[in-house]
Structure formats: C-alpha cells, structure tokens
Amino acid sequence: MKNTKLLTIKIVVFLLLFLTIPNMIYAQNKEEKIVYIIDFSDSNNKKFLVSKNKNHFIFRTFNKKKKEVQTCKWEVKLNDNQTRKLIVEIKKILENNKYTSDNYLFNIKQREDKMKLIFKNSSCSSEHKLYYLQKDCNRVFMMKMKRIEFEELIQSLEIKKEDI
16 A cells, blocks of 8 residues: 555656656746847837847847738847857948948848848748738848947847857
8 A cells, every 4th residue: 555655656756757847948948038129219110129048049020010011020040150140240330331241141231320130031920911812921020220229239249148
C-alpha cells in the first residue's frame, strides 16, 4: 500500500516536472525587453518598437488606424550580427549625407533631415487585402524617421547589445 502511494507520488511529480520545465524554458526564450519605441506623431503615422529577446532584436511597426488606411503590422527579427550590420550602415549614413545603403537585409536612403529604412523580405502580417482579387497585403516594412530619431535608435541598440 505504501509502495503504491509512493510510486503514485513519484509519477505525479515526474509528470509535473516533465510538463512544466519545457514551458519555463520556452517562456525564458520568449521574454522580450523593449529597447526603443517611437509613438505616433504629426510627422510619423506609425508606431515603431524595437525589443530584444535572448537571440534576436525584433523590429515591429504598425500604422495608425484610419478610415481610409488599412492597419498593417510588420515584424522583422535580426540576430546580433545582422543588427550590428544595421548599426554600422546607419552610422555611415549619419556621417555622410550622400551615402545610401542597400544589401540583402535592408535599404536605407536619406533626404534632408529624414531617413527611410526599408526591411527587405518583409511583408504585412495583418490578414487584409488592399485591392479586390489581391491575395494578401504586399506592403513592406518601411520606416521614415528624422536623423535624430535614428541617432537615438542607434544609441539604444548599442546600449542593449552591451547589456545582454
């Protein structure tokens, strides 16, 4: 009788551990810390958020909801090397007004005091259509920001990269 109770307790504890440990590991990998955020403003009709989890920097944006505009959402994950490449390219553009960056990950252009960052191979994750008979929204992840906002983004990315 005692052996069966003891065996039952051992099985219950084993099952409990077997079921909870993978969830705890998954939750730790999923945990994100916000690195940088720009909210809607007069010059910026998108919300831009950068967060960091254990393995990636996650860049997200979505546009302001309006009657005449569909709400789109984008998300791009960059590992540390890709993020370092983005930082270097943004710094080069900030130093040289005529420099533009175009590679397999992103494209950065500038005009006057504004810069445009386009993540390649990104698409809207909202399930909507812009035109009749269109399969899905085909807009890409694009952020237009002032030079000073890009400087703030770089500072935030560098600080968070050193912390983690």
